[in-house]
Amino acid sequence: MANHGWAEAPAIPLRVRLGVVLRSAWLQASLNYEGMQNLGCLFCLVPVALWLKLDRQEWRAFVRRHLGLFNSNPFISPLGLGALARLEADHHRGARPLAEDTIERFSARLSAPLGAVGDSLFWAAVRPQMVLLGSLVALLAGGWGLAVLLVGFAAWQWTYRWLTFSWGWTLGTQVGVMLRDWRLRRPAQIAGLIAATCAGALVVVLFLRGYARVTGTAPDWRSSAVFIVAAIGAGVLGYGRRHATWALLGGMGLGIVASIVLLLLGR
Numbered sequence: 001m002a003n004h005g006w007a008e009a010p011a012i013p014l015r016v017r018l019g020v021v022l023r024s025a026w027l028q029a030s031l032n033y034e035g036m037q038n039l040g041c042l043f044c045l046v047p048v049a050l051w052l053k054l055d056r057q058e059w060r061a062f063v064r065r066h067l068g069l070f071n072s073n074p075f076i077s078p079l080g081l082g083a084l085a086r087l088e089a090d091h092h093r094g095a096r097p098l099a100e101d102t103i104e105r106f107s108a109r110l111s112a113p114l115g116a117v118g119d120s121l122f123w124a125a126v127r128p129q130m131v132l133l134g135s136l137v138a139l140l141a142g143g144w145g146l147a148v149l150l151v152g153f154a155a156w157q158w159t160y161r162w163l164t165f166s167w168g169w170t171l172g173t174q175v176g177v178m179l180r181d182w183r184l185r186r187p188a189q190i191a192g193l194i195a196a197t198c199a200g201a202l203v204v205v206l207f208l209r210g211y212a213r214v215t216g217t218a219p220d221w222r223s224s225a226v227f228i229v230a231a232i233g234a235g236v237l238g239y240g241r242r243h244a245t246w247a248l249l250g251g252m253g254l255g256i257v258a259s260i261v262l263l264l265l266g267r
Helices: 014-026 038-052 056-065 077-092 102-141 144-180 182-215 221-238 244-266
Strands: none
Touching: 014 038, 014 077, 014 144, 038 056, 038 077, 077 102, 077 144, 102 144, 102 182, 144 182
16 A cells, blocks of 8 residues: 555554454444444454553553544444554554543544445445345355355455555554545445446346246347346446445346337347
8 A cells, every 4th residue: 555645654463453353343242322332442452452562551541542432334443443553553652642532532533434434335335236246146046146145245344344454554543534535435336336237137137037937938139138238238327326326226227128128029
């Protein structure tokens, strides 16, 4: 990752990175009304504290600093965790001593954008992509659809968890820059494109099966042509869309139109 003028990040052991990222899967286990995910955040940052070898007094101060508000979409929470880890590391080595309430204010200010951006990335893009892709595979290959859904979503989320922690650690207090960076948003745009393509393809597959069931005859070569055109067209509609919902609706609509055209051609 290019530096772009940001402060040079100190090296962090691989075991500490892995510890924080793996623990982020349990971020919401202690969700509460007052601090939201603050206890989960503290749990995730324990490998950092162990790495820094804090004494008893430093441990107490470390715990107190992370009892304020922290809230995030769980899948990009390592972005905030990485930034907080960087603050702790810089404070411990004397590179940037922390004021009394720096961590608390930083966590609170970061919580809203982490939740909003994460929700738009996963709930509006990655989730519909994997649901539609899994549904399409299920229609064509049965139980493999569930495997595609589970494995695909797991791959997306763990890739995001690992990358966002690295970005948060590198940027520290400037982590807000990454919330507007194309590297964070581009994969979600691709997810929307794939979801739109699957939406169009799914409608066509369902229509072709219904056509064959009603007429008792298998569709001819034109079926494949319409299928491909609908899938590509839905993907084009999804390209560049900030919100995947419109791309999905466009893909479904195009699939329906293609199905009607196919019916007319078959007469």
